[in-house]
Amino acid sequence: MIKQRTSDGMNHRITLGLALAFAIGSTSAITALPTMAAIDVAETTISSEAKPEKTSRPTEWDLRDLYPDIASWDAARNDIAARITTLRECKGKLDKSTAKLRECLDNITNSYKELLRLYVFAYLAKDTDLGDSEFRERASIAQTLLTQLGEATSYVNPELISIGEERLSQVLEKSDALKDHDFYIKNTLRQSKHILSPKEELIIAASADALSASSNAYEVLTNAEMPWPEITLSDGTTARLDASGYSKYRTSTVRDDRKKVFKAFWDVYQNYRQTLAITLEGQVKSQVLIAKLRGFDSALQRALADDNIPEAVYRALVSTVNENLGSLHRLVKLRQRMLNLDETHYYDIYPSVISLDKSYTLEDTIDLTTAALQPLGKDYIETFTEAVNKNWMHVYPSPAKRSGAYVMGAAYDVHPYVLLNFDNTLESVSTFAHEWGHAMHSLMANHSQPFSKADYATFIAEIASTANEVLLFDYLRNNAANDQERLYYLFKELSQIRGTFFRQTQFAEFELAIHEHVENGGALSGDKLNVMYGDILKRYYGHDQGIMDIDELYTVEWAYIPHFYRNFYVYQYATSISAAYFLTDKILNDGEQAQQQFLDILRAGGSDYPHSILLRAGVDMSSPKVYEAIIRRMNRLMDEVETILDKQQ
Ligand SMILES: [Zn+2]
Known part of the structure; x- marks a missing residue:
């Protein structure tokens, strides 16, 4: 119900576990997701000075x-x-x-x-x-x-x-x-x-603490106890490479610096890979055990059962992405061209290829978002306009305020509340559009459904928000003042597709592979995990075809992803962004009918299984079609990039 967007651009959802717990064996009243250090969509930077602005609208919630x-x-x-x-x-x-x-x-x-x-x-x-x-x-x-x-x-x-x-x-x-x-x-x-029987349920409930020891150990080790290295960068800066230092310095425009960052950071993970393999294997074994005890065929089947998602969804996502890795390779090549490199290494995927000096006020943001969301129709815009003018938002950062952004839509009889930390950047603008997607989803679901059917599943939760971002970028690109600005938006969107669609599917594929390996009686050592992860990583980035060089050192990246302790969660980032692209494409091409189908998804709230809600709106998540839509869009964006670059030469 609380959708939280973090500073790294990916969105977390904090779920208030329903007292009438839907999830089998769910005991926690509130579950917060771990920080999404694994998501790395930073590809372009924007420089701007936050400037105080005068606005007559309320900027604090009531x-x-x-x-x-x-x-x-x-x-x-x-x-x-x-x-x-x-x-x-x-x-x-x-x-x-x-x-x-x-x-x-x-x-x-x-x-x-x-x-x-x-x-x-x-x-x-x-x-x-x-x-x-x-x-x-x-x-x-x-x-x-x-x-x-x-x-x-x-x-x-x-x-x-x-x-x-x-x-x-x-x-x-x-x-x-x-x-x-x-x-x-x-x-x-x-x-x-x-x-199971009350006695068996009691045994499972009583063993929950013991079964979570692996994930607790992982958290403490990686957040508090690993000895993070310090390195000296080419300008003399001392950089401490913990998770946030790594996120920051890997984007350096100095190639030798980012190479140094990768070397020092991944060396630490390599040194701890056997211990980290034990924690991950413990986690996987716990999930496999619970699935077996509850009579499921596999851990994947159990994880998908909560929301009644067909396994075909998971498999269609993974296979369609694999069939279209050529588009990811094309992006790597385009970035190589922009960065003027002879060859690309894994440490080259984070620095910006282009920057833009532009800032946006809150009023600009509301105007841009309103213009961008026009394809959603008159009713949507009217409701949105009325809502943004009310005191439902807490807009600006302040010293003791929580960072990031989220929407709290859980007060059913009242209205959603939107927390932002608006700082005039383009990131703020897209966060604004994103969060208002959540707010509109809650508003429409709460309006159309009784309380008992209003709360929607995680599987569906990021569609309205991501669709708003897609429409925003479409609008920005179409209205860019010049080619430089257009290129900036193009790469921003392309990096989002890489980070959310390809990278999360790559994680999903690995997650399934390690569970199946254990289910088939295999063991997970640090070296085994390096091989399994390395094979997938190299395939995704075309190592063998000479697209990108993946050094063996970086195959320990699996150890850095906290989401592997979240039991088949990450694939939903990829399915959500795919559904959002599929739906917005339909809305932009087919007009009103597609618009109504989109709004029907929002109005449906949690009145049915998420897969059924989407199916009724013409979105079959178990079909490759949904995933091909995002690939098509990605290729169109890259066509545009190439046209601009060819013109400039
Ligand atoms: Zn979100």
């Missing part, structure tokens, strides 16, 4: 839309705490009658809805003043209540399953009494064969 004052928050908190106690009274009674079942489910969802509102207030207040311990405490109180709600209602799923599919289907068919809850019931029953 939390009084949630609660008029603290006393009301306190009263709501006491009320919810009391309600949670009464929710236990339904235990053992869900099969009494349809009316009773409905009453209980209504009470649970209403309590959850009010609790989210309570949580949102504290969370937002805390995020604009991180030094404030009062709101930190209140957020933690709300989080504890979320856990209590989860515990108090943990009987619901087992009871629904014991009532059985036959009886529940009859009830759903005969009356509308449970219509707000029908998808929830259907989804719970779908997963019933993977829910």
Whole structure:
């Protein structure tokens, strides 16, 4: 529900685990994603001076839309705490009658809805003043209540399953009494064969801590204990190469410097590769074990089961990308031409090939975004325009404010809140368009669906936001003042496609390979992982065809990617950007019908399985077509680059 965009340009989603937990074995009330150091979309830089601007519109959000004052928050908190106690009274009674079942489910969802509102207030207040311990405490109180709600209602799923599919289907068919809850019931029953006996569930729950030891060890080792090297750059600067130093200095325009950065940084990972292989193998083995215990054929099958995503989606993504690696090689060659190099090495993929000195005010940004989003239609624009003029955004950075950007759409009866750290750069403009995609998605889903069906799956969550960015770049490129500016936008978009589409699919392919290796009885040593990762990396970048030279040293990159501890998460970055390109292409070419299909996806919220919602809108994520759309776009962008470059010669 909270979509968070980080400074490295990739988007994280923080999910408030529903008390009525959809995910089998999900116990955490709130799960934050690790920092996305692995995502590297920085390819172009923009220099600008942030300048103070005068604007008459509100630039700070008004939390009084949630609660008029603290006393009301306190009263709501006491009320919810009391309600949670009464929710236990339904235990053992869900099969009494349809009316009773409905009453209980209504009470649970209403309590959850009010609790989210309570949580949102504290969370937002805390995020604009991180030094404030009062709101930190209140957020933690709300989080504890979320856990209590989860515990108090943990009987619901087992009871629904014991009532059985036959009886529940009859009830759903005969009356509308449970219509707000029908998808929830259907989804719970779908997963019933993977829910074990109460005693077995207890054993799995009790072993959760022990099974997470590998990922905890990885986190501590890579964040705190690895000895990061210091190097001296060609201008005399001492550079400390921890994760953020590496992200910064690898973009150096001095080739010898970035070569030095790569050497020093990856040497450290090589030195620790056996330990890091043990932590990764531990993680993979845990996932394989849980999948087996729950009766799944594989870890991939289990991971995709939560959102009922067909395996064909994952496989279609990986195979279509592999068939189109020629487009990635073409991009490498184009960058080589721009950087004036004789040959490209892996350390050459990060520096900018072009810069642009331009800055944007908030008013410019709103005007640009409004113009860019016109293809989404009159209704969308009207709703968007009305929303940006309200005090729903916290726009500018301030000393104790949380960094990055996100949208909080969890206060169902209120409206989404948008946190930005606007700094006049083009990055700020695209973040603005991105976050407002999330906000519009929440707004439309909340408007069209009952609370119980409004929250949408992660698989679908990044489509509206990415589509907005695609439309923004289309507009910027078409309205560029000159070829230099157009080239800048072209490379910006191309680097996004490399980082989000190719690189994340490359990770997804590796992730599947290591799980299948363990499932087939194989072991994962540091050297084995280097070989497996190196083979994929070299294939993606055309090492054997002489497109890019990949030094053996860098094949330890697998050890640097925290997402391999997130159980088949990364592929969704690639599927989301593909769906966004596929849909925006359709909107730009087919007009109104495609526009309505796009808006139907947003309005559908979480009323069905994400794959079904997309299928109804004409987007079959298990077909190569969706992935071919982004490749086609990429090739068109590269055609444009070549035309400009040929003209300049
Ligand atoms: Zn996002």
